[in-house]
Amino acid sequence: AVRQEYTIMGDKVNLAARLMQNARGGILVDADTFERSVDQVDYDDGREIRVKGKAAPVQVYVPRDGKRREDRHARGGASEMLGRRPELARMRAALEALCQHGSNGAVVIEGEAGIGKSRLLAAFAVVAADAPVRRLRGAADAIERTTSYLAWQDILLQLLSLAEVAPAERGAHVARLLADDAAAAPLLPLLNSVLQLALPETTLTREMRGEVRANNLHQLIVRLLSYSAARQPLLVIIEDVHWLDSASWSLLSAVTQAVSPLLVVLLTRPQGAAPPAELRLLLAGPPCTHIPLERMAPEETV
Numbered sequence: 001a002v003r004q005e006y007t008i009m010g011d012k013v014n015l016a017a018r019l020m021q022n023a024r025g026g027i028l029v030d031a032d033t034f035e036r037s038v039d040q041v042d043y044d045d046g047r048e049i050r051v052k053g054k055a056a057p058v059q060v061y062v063p064r065d066g067k068r069r070e071d072r073h074a075r076g077g078a079s080e081m082l083g084r085r086p087e088l089a090r091m092r093a094a095l096e097a098l099c100q101h102g103s104n105g106a107v108v109i110e111g112e113a114g115i116g117k118s119r120l121l122a123a124f125a126v127v128a129a130d131a132p133v134r135r136l137r138g139a140a141d142a143i144e145r146t147t148s149y150l151a152w153q154d155i156l157l158q159l160l161s162l163a164e165v166a167p168a169e170r171g172a173h174v175a176r177l178l179a180d181d182a183a184a185a186p187l188l189p190l191l192n193s194v195l196q197l198a199l200p201e202t203t204l205t206r207e208m209r210g211e212v213r214a215n216n217l218h219q220l221i222v223r224l225l226s227y228s229a230a231r232q233p234l235l236v237i238i239e240d241v242h243w244l245d246s247a248s249w250s251l252l253s254a255v256t257q258a259v260s261p262l263l264v265v266l267l268t269r270p271q272g273a274a275p276p277a278e279l280r281l282l283l284a285g286p287p288c289t290h291i292p293l294e295r296m297a298p299e300e301t302v
Contacts, residue, residue: 018051019060025167028060064163081123083300084116087291091124094263094289098233099131102261106282109267111293117267120293121237124265133235133263134228140243148247149194151238156195156221159228171197183223190217214247218254225259233261241279242269253278 019028034043042064048057081088090107097103109117128135138155141147157163165173174197178184189199190213208216228234238244238252256264264282271279283290295301 014053015051015058018053018058022049022051022060027063029063031059031061034059034061081119083296084120084123084293087120087293088123088127090289090291091120091265092127095124095128095131095133095235098235098261098263099133102233103287104256104260104262105287105289106256106264106266106285107289107291108279108283109265109291109293110270112269115293115295117293118239120291121239121265121267128235131235133233134231135235135237137237137239139239140241140245140248142240142243145243145245148245149251151241151244151248152194152221152251155236155238156191156224159224162195167196170195171199175199178224184220187216187220190220193217194221214250218251221251222254222258225255225262229259229261233263234259235263235265237265237267239267241266242271244276246276249276249278253281256282 015030019030022028028049029037029043034046043061044064046059046061048059050057087109094105094107097105109120111117125135136155136158138151138153140151144150160174160177162170162173174188174191174195175185178188186202186204188197189201189205190208191197192199194217205213205216225234236255244252252264256262266279266282268279282288
């Protein structure tokens with residue numbers, strides 16, 4: 001009546017502990033987890049390891065950071081989507097403006113859970129797959145909504161080609177990548193807060209605190225995105241922005257104002273009477289395409 005505890009015990013828990021010990025800061029999953037999630041997560045080819053308590057080797061897989069599989073429906077092609085034709089046409093028009101004229105823009109898809117935001121995005125992904133753009137994709141998360149810049153982690157992993165680099169080697173990889181950029185190199189430790197690169201502080205970053213540090217981080221990320229946009233137009237997709245943390249909103253605002261050519265696609269549930277100021281500003285802009293999703297028509301439902 002005073003104190004109760006719940007403990008999970010068994011082979012799976014023991015195996016998870018052994019995999020954690022062998023992961024060395026990364027992620028290892030067993031064969032069962034691989035089989036149940038391979039449609040949504042991109043894994044390596046797998047390997048066998050030996051762990052304490054198991055006589056036979058254990059098959060393990062490593063998820064590739066920043067590389068989630070496209071929605072499985074997308075492989076069927078946009079032609080299989082029922083309804084949402086006008087909405088998809090508006091998204092296509094924004095993409096064409098980016099590709100043909102280098103016009104910046106934003107698309108905000110808004111709707112209740114389960115109404116078809118992700119399905120519409122999957123159909124749009126099929127269209128965008130053939131477009132001459134570089135796609136970067138991230139997502140906010142309900143559980144980690146207080147984690148600063150969570151939605152930007154996958155985007156930066158893709159931008160800096162870090163998905164295939166071991167976590168312990170990412171700092172050195174980024175340092176080599178930007179060694180010739182005299183303006184960016186001294187600021188690279190600022191990325192530690194987003195990507196956990198463990199880069200040593202420089203004389204410049206060591207003195208930065210609070211808002212000054214955040215502003216410099218935003219300027220650095222804007223600079224990196226601008227490098228990429230100068231070579232190829234950028235399509236940045238962020239899902240579940242109703243769970244976006246304040247730091248990510250602030251960075252998104254800086255990016256949409258300074259990076260070009262750029263199309264931002266946001267998926268969100270309705271945010272009530274007081275949405276974030278950055279979202280209100282984005283919706284008020286003339287290049288913004290606001291797509292509120294309503295229920296499908298009766299004939300489409302049938």
